[in-house]
Amino acid sequence: MRYILKAYEMKMYDGDTIERIGIPSMVLMERAALSVIESLSERNLMPQKVLVVAGMGNNGGDGLAVGRLLAEKGAEVAFYMAGNPDKMTEETRRQLFILKNLGFSIQSKLELAEYDMVVDALFGIGLSRNVEGEYLTLIREMNRLGKKGAFLLSLDIPSGVCADTGRILGEAVQANLTVTFAYAKRGHFLYPGREYTGKLMVKDIGITESSFLKGRPGAFCYEKEDLHRLLPKRKPWGNKGTFGKVLLVAGSYDMCGACVLCGKSILRAGAGMVKIITPSCNRIILQETFPEAMLYTFEDKPHMEKVKNSLDWADVVVAGPGIGMGNGTKELMEYLLKDKRCPMVIDADGLNLLAAHQDLFELAAERGEGKLVITPHPGELLRLMKMDMEVYKEDREKLIFTLAKGLHCVVAAKDAVTLVAENGREEIYMNTSGNDGMATAGSGDALAGIIGGLLAQGMDCFFGACLGVYLHGLAGEEAAGKKGRYGMTALDLVKELPFVMTFYGPN
Numbered sequence: 150m151r152y153i154l155k156a157y158e159m160k161m162y163d164g165d166t167i168e169r170i171g172i173p174s175m176v177l178m179e180r181a182a183l184s185v186i187e188s189l190s191e192r193n194l195m196p197q198k199v200l201v202v203a204g205m206g207n208n209g210g211d212g213l214a215v216g217r218l219l220a221e222k223g224a225e226v227a228f229y230m231a232g233n234p235d236k237m238t239e240e241t242r243r244q245l246f247i248l249k250n251l252g253f254s255i256q257s258k259l260e261l262a263e264y265d266m267v268v269d270a271l272f273g274i275g276l277s278r279n280v281e282g283e284y285l286t287l288i289r290e291m292n293r294l295g296k297k298g299a300f301l302l303s304l305d306i307p308s309g310v311c312a313d314t315g316r317i318l319g320e321a322v323q324a325n326l327t328v329t330f331a332y333a334k335r336g337h338f339l340y341p342g343r344e345y346t347g348k349l350m351v352k353d354i355g356i357t358e359s360s361f362l363k364g365r366p367g368a369f370c371y372e373k374e375d376l377h378r379l380l381p382k383r384k385p386w387g388n389k390g391t392f393g394k395v396l397l398v399a400g401s402y403d404m405c406g407a408c409v410l411c412g413k414s415i416l417r418a419g420a421g422m423v424k425i426i427t428p429s430c431n432r433i434i435l436q437e438t439f440p441e442a443m444l445y446t447f448e449d450k451p452h453m454e455k456v457k458n459s460l461d462w463a464d465v466v467v468a469g470p471g472i473g474m475g476n477g478t479k480e481l482m483e484y485l486l487k488d489k490r491c492p493m494v495i496d497a498d499g500l501n502l503l504a505a506h507q508d509l510f511e512l513a514a515e516r517g518e519g520k521l522v523i524t525p526h527p528g529e530l531l532r533l534m535k536m537d538m539e540v541y542k543e544d545r546e547k548l549i550f551t552l553a554k555g556l557h558c559v560v561a562a563k564d565a566v567t568l569v570a571e572n573g574r575e576e577i578y579m580n581t582s583g584n585d586g587m588a589t590a591g592s593g594d595a596l597a598g599i600i601g602g603l604l605a606q607g608m609d610c611f612f613g614a615c616l617g618v619y620l621h622g623l624a625g626e627e628a629a630g631k632k633g634r635y636g637m638t639a640l641d642l643v644k645e646l647p648f649v650m651t652f653y654g655p656n
């Protein structure tokens with residue numbers, strides 16, 4: 150597990166380390182610079198001719214120190230500083246003083262020579278507005294040198310990327326490598342900042358969790374090493390009942406694939422049994438392609454008595470993929486929602502029904518904490534919130550928390566970076582796995598199934614949703630590795646799930 154910070158959190162922890170713990174700011178800066186050299190040597194990158202572009206803030210100070218250490222290692226280093234010297238921080242002023250004592254000079258005008266590495270130390274997490282004027286020219290110049298073959302190394306965050314949102318404030322450095330200090334920042338993972346970050350290395354510089362005085366940071370992500378600990382432990386004595394029974398309500402006359410993709414994901418995530426409620430037109434195809442599943446198929450509308458029997462049998466319900474909006478689906482959802490016994494995952498048309506019928510929305514909200522996970526994509530989220538795309542772009546996180554509060558539930562809000570929030574929980578899960586190959590029909594059905602399968606094995610709704618999202622992304626990475634991001638399909642992803650769980654998991 151790794152924390153992902155906003156700039157103010159990083160500043161708070163920095164400040165505490167310096168003031169309360171007592172590690173001098175210059176020590177942190179030297180450690181930051183040393184960690185950059187270490188990162189370069191880990192990647193076998195030892196440049197000969199380097200340009201350091203430094204700002205007046207502490208990011209600039211980091212840059213001056215990195216340049217000095219590279220010169221110690223034999224590189225020829227040129228320094229350029231931008232900004233008003235009156236605004237130079239004390240630490241950066243000290244770095245400049247050291248450089249001058251060592252006989253280095255600062256270029257008064259940027260020399261457009263050939264460099265094999267450019268160190269971008271113009272702005273770090275202190276960037277507070279759009280870049281303009283000389284700063285904009287410098288960012289463009291660094292990118293131009295990058296295009297000509299120079300390696301672009303950004304310190305802490307590429308200059309121009311907003312550390313909190315990943316937005317590009319004007320223009321940003323297109324880094325090959327970003328070495329960040331202490332903790333990753335949100336802008337490294339949120340698009341478009343993620344595309345500018347290049348390879349990210351997070352380096353310890355002596356700022357630790359003991360400085361989390363006012364509570365933990367607001368966001369976290371999972372890493373592969375966590376899977377050992379996170380996956381539900383298999384019970385050697387278990388039978389298929391032990392690993393959970395999932396009732397899947399999916400599919401319609403023109404949509405059978407949702408039953409297959411979601412149902413197979415439920416079993417591949419480790420659940421013991423799946424039973425599908427779907428129209429009878431899907432029966433033959435399901436029996437042929439998915440013989441593991443039990444079925445209750447109905448002609449026109451489901452008999453509620455049969456639905457009740459299935460509900461009584463189930464440990465978890467997954468409802469919505471491909472069910473459509475007509476022909477008794479509202480009544481079916483109403484019936485499912487009224488049975489508050491087991492946790493429920495609602496996806497796709499299940500969510501569209503909640504958006505279209507306020508009474509269903511209210512019923513869902515009544516299920517109570519720990520009993521509901523919803524997995525909306527942006528369109529479904531906006532329909533549920535009755536908002537438009539502008540609001541989503543402006544503050545997606547706020548929308549997600551508002552929805553989690555309104556429905557008293559866990560929201561796994563799908564997108565290129567899926568976020569998971571829970572009503573009453575301050576921290577948000579920010580997913581870092583996956584790729585654009587997953588933007589393919591049916592990929593969301595697979596996610597709903599994976600989460601359902603994990604809940605069936607006893608996981609709690611929030612952590613089950615976070616883990617499901619992470620595993621789904623890892624399976625997407627495996628599928629992309631084999632089939633490529635162009636041609637991979639949702640079924641390719643589902644097929645990789647057992648490998649991901651076995652390779653990184655505890656068994």
Ligand SMILES: NC(=O)C1=CN([C@@H]2O[C@H](COP(=O)(O)OP(=O)(O)OC[C@H]3O[C@@H](n4cnc5c(N)ncnc54)[C@H](OP(=O)(O)O)[C@@H]3O)[C@@H](O)[C@H]2O)[C@@H](O)CC1
Nearest residue numbers: 163177178206207208272273274275276277278279280305
């Ligand atoms: N604390 C520590 O011990 C450690 C900190 N570390 C390092 O410090 C970095 C944070 O340093 P920082 O807070 O000084 O901010 P930084 O990003 O250098 O820039 C601020 C300057 O930029 C200016 N400015 C902002 N936006 C602008 C714009 N659009 N256009 C023009 N100017 C703009 C802003 O001016 P102002 O907004 O005040 O006008 C101010 O002068 C962090 O990323 C890490 O690298 C490490 O050494 C580890 C130890």
Ligand SMILES: Nc1ncnc2c1ncn2[C@@H]1O[C@H](COP(=O)(O)OP(=O)(O)O)[C@@H](O)[C@H]1O
Nearest residue numbers: 526564565583584585587588590591592593594
């Ligand atoms: N660029 C991307 N990077 C990572 N994951 C992505 C990307 N695009 C889509 N995904 C993931 O793929 C899934 C798509 O789900 P969804 O939109 O519901 O598809 P469908 O309705 O076709 O099943 C989501 O889990 C989403 O997070």
Ligand SMILES: [K+]
Nearest residue numbers: 272304306308
């Ligand atoms: K930078």
